[in-house]
Amino acid sequence: MYGVRNRCILKNLSLDISLGEVLLVVGRSGSGKTTFLRCLAGVAHLYNLRIEGSIRVCGYEPDPSKIARFVTYVPQEPWASIACPYPFTELLSFTQASMKDIEIVAKELGIYDKLFDSSTNLSAGEIQRICVAEALLSKKKLVLLDEVSAYLDSENRRRIAKLVDELRKSGSTVVVVDHDLELWRGIVDRVLYLDGGEAIVLNSVDETPIYEEIRRLYKFEMFRRYTKSGEIVLEARDVWYRYPDSDRFVVSGFTADAVEGEILWIRGGSGRGKSTILKLLAGIYRPSRGYVRRYVEKLQLVPENPFLYLSNPTPREELGSRIDLARELDLIDVLDTPIALLSSGERRRLAIASAYARASRLLLVDEPCIGLDPWNARRVLNVLDTLRSRGCTIIVASHSRYLELVADRIVEV
């Protein structure tokens, strides 16, 4: 498989995947996992990927018009595979299931209450569960899941793994790209390990060469903590907030202080109002009750999608005179790369660096590690740690356990 400028991404890959098998695809960032899945799904041409050799999916070449009735593909950005404005219409329109069956599966996945909500207002985790619900209900022969647990908290990851097991029992073949090897232990039949353009097929997750490396990334290696000055930069007291279209308060009685030079982690599962709290702290929303006081002149908010923060075509222009930050945050090699071509990890680091360049005392960051593989997540944590060491206060909203490695204090919501 060849990418842009004829770069060889994968070579000498020969593999048969049987019906009812679960195959886990693992490898470092950039090893070709998503490329592999895209080739199976028949979307390789969208990314100018060239294939030598042959791929047969259910007996056909991976042409979408031929394999559509056999294959479900959930891409890395799961929201992009939802076509309808409401989840229940998505499940009615793309499966043969009745409303009753849809409700049963939705209850199993914990998304029953979301069926009539706007698809746009669902969290990434909820959308991923809608996609899995669709895979279950459509009973396709082959299900391709790219980074399926990247947006999920621990409870929902276990749910998804259980459902993949059920998919296998119902006779579907599942190819999963993921890094959480412990999650898939006992569920996957084989592991396809990709590294340096080569592919090796293994019988279990334990045999995976990077198993130990990934375990270490998840371990409790605490970053060095720095002494705090004690000066409060932001206080929130008994903050309540309700959206205009809702009867219930999404934020109820939130209280927290943020002290100079600390990382304050607002922790909670999917749909608990973490992003809303950040917007309240930033002054974008006004609390229905309570108050927020900021004792710094400037603050910056980096949204969950870091692309929405960026406002210049290249990192060099985004950072302006602060090229020193590019060196520190490992962006020096991509300074002149158009932002549309940056990876998710690079965009996230750039957004945080740019925000710090504009407001070095207080940053609000929404889900800094979401959607990232362990290596990139770790790099983002390094960035947060570096900024903290310079006295920057960082308030992070996240469900990701990576934050345990850097957070000074945790506020549960």
Place this chain on the structure above:
Amino acid sequence: MFVSRSLFLYGCTELRLGTNIATAMHLVATFVLASRGAPYLALPFLAVVLCYVATRSYALIPYALLLASIPGVWFAVSRFIVDLALGMQCDPLSYASIYLVFVLGALNTLYVLHATNLSELCYVVTKLTKSRELGLAPYLLWRVASKIFKDVSEMLYAHRLKGVEVWKSLGMTFVWGEEVSKLFTEGLLLKAPLFRAKAIYSRRALALQSLVLLLDTVSILLSTR
């Protein structure tokens, strides 16, 4: 943000489970009544408010009223300026009447957008074009529009705090729009050919629409006297 809120505030309410034919008929009736004067729009306006309340979509009313006020104020003020420039007598009542006609007219137009049954639209398009991909278009258009509106709102919040000029934000909107388009293409290439349009209705929604049409008819009859 007001546009986004007024169009995409709620998920699938019962308001969206009527028939588009009734909604279109109401729109035609609104234009006819608007041409005959503001008082004749009172009953249809009440009927529309009743629909919002009955389907628990109350929050749409202030957003829609605010959006509808824009053409109302525009035309009323324009008329005042013209009268002033031509040395004609300024009549506050006539400006109020112009404002009301346009606000009520715009509000009823917004009601049409809030009450459009997308599932029925998809079904009709599929039948007419015999194409599943084209049949998906109404759903996809709504989905992409709401996604873009939401993302752009988030972008503008972040850019406001950042102090970014509006033209730059606009530029980034186009870049993001292109990326969204590419990602949706990847995500839906396999799904689109399998789309099955199903028209979904609610008896209660149809009953409410009948009430609206009844009040429209009464208003038209009153206006012909």
